[in-house]
Amino acid sequence: MIKLERGEKPDALENSQQSWQDALNLAISKYGSYTLIPKREKETLVSHYRNDFIKVPLFESSNSKCAFCECKPAEGGNIEVEHFRPKSIYPLLTFEWTNFLPCCSKCNTTKSNHDTATSPIINPYDTDPELILYYEDIRIKPRDANALAKNTIAVCGLNSIRLMRPRGDILSSLHDFAEAIENAIEDFNSCTTDLRRRNRLRRITESIERIELLANRSERYSGYCKSYLNGCAPYQMAKKLIADNSE
Ligand SMILES: [Zn+2]
Known part of the structure; x- marks a missing residue:
């Protein structure tokens, strides 16, 4: 895991974000909550975050590597747009540029709906992981029992x-x-x-x-x-x- 520099928010996202969010919010009000929106309808409403004008600059910022485990998923699978704060808990952040991370499907699945607001993990765009993580032999470890580092290792399965x-x-x-x-x-x-x-x-x-x-x-x-x-x-x-x- 290494420090990443977040790129500028794409203009196309800036132009579309509000209308995508409005449509999603409308469905949330209609059905009572994000989780109650019927699966197919929800998929259509949220799918915009996978647009190329989001994926391309996002993946470039990490050299097409997973932000958590540093594998290159393009070599053997897909790299995905991950929501640092899960959209199921924070639907208002579904299309928020600063909530996106490039991620491999393994880390994405392992992290799943983990609530990073109540139980924080490292966001490598904001925190330099090398300051609080180190390697011993083939294991990654928290420096000085750092709680943020310890939680990141557990939540993302970085010693799997x-x-x-x-x-x-x-x-x-x-x-x-x-x-x-x-x-x-x-x-x-x-x-x-x-x-x-x-x-x-x-x-x-x-x-x-x-x-x-x-x-x-x-x-x-x-x-x-x-x-x-x-x-x-x-x-x-x-x-x-x-x-x-x-x-
Ligand atoms: Zn990964």
């Missing part, structure tokens, strides 16, 4: 098997990387000529650049990779070595 598996795969590659870098640094330190040292340094720089791509915010599970690199001693040593030897 479907997320531990890819983290395990990434961890295994990162362990290999750390070992290779450690050997490369030893090799660098034992070089006897400047030419060799320069060659070794170039190779170390290239592999650092490659591994840093994984922590790029556009990549899946980038928060996990970034967290690993921050705590990876060989990576930090290599960065120092590069900095100390750059002209």
